[in-house]
Amino acid sequence: MSLFLAARRWMALAFMTVLAVAIGGCDSSPEPPEPPDTAAVEGAVTVGPDGVQTITLISGDDYRFLPAEFTVAPGQVRITLDNAATQLTHSLAFPPDVSPSNIVESISVVAPGEVDKLEFTVSTPGEYAFICSFHEALGHTGVMTVAA
Ligand SMILES: [Cu+2]
Structure with a gap:
């Protein structure tokens, strides 16, 4: 494997890792609190x-x-x-x-x-x-x- 190819693969891998972290970061950002689920308490209305x-x-x-x-x-x-x-x-x-x-x-x-x-x-x-x-x-x- 040429050094050039290895470097490209490493760059691609690094980029995907950054991307995955970025997407994961979006998922873990604080979400607005969900309204309390009263349905389960009151018989599913x-x-x-x-x-x-x-x-x-x-x-x-x-x-x-x-x-x-x-x-x-x-x-x-x-x-x-x-x-x-x-x-x-x-x-x-x-x-x-x-x-x-x-x-x-x-x-x-x-x-x-x-x-x-x-x-x-x-x-x-x-x-x-x-x-x-x-x-x-x-x-x-x-x-x-x-x-x-
Ligand atoms: Cu019946």
Whole structure:
């Protein structure tokens, strides 16, 4: 290897090292503090960039909504129902006979392994019960609280 080639290789290596240090330096520069992640604490209600309060409820083979209770503020709400069951079909609705609501939107059927969502607006504080129409008798129910 000629001295010239060796010097070029060394220069290239040195340059890449400097570059890597510089990039690494950018990564380690102080980032603005992230807002506290309250979602994990309060049952996974998050507010998306569109301002809609969003929560995912998981229902498996145990006839439960996870979480079964959550709290939102008055405004727009988007609920995603994730059917993690292997056999069961689930649904989600706020029937007027169990819920003092006028939420007519519902998810009528979610097959095992499927995901569906509904979106609505709430304005009146209170407790809004919801059910899985297939398994209400087995306790597949939940409560959404609209905070004052
Ligand atoms: Cu169900």
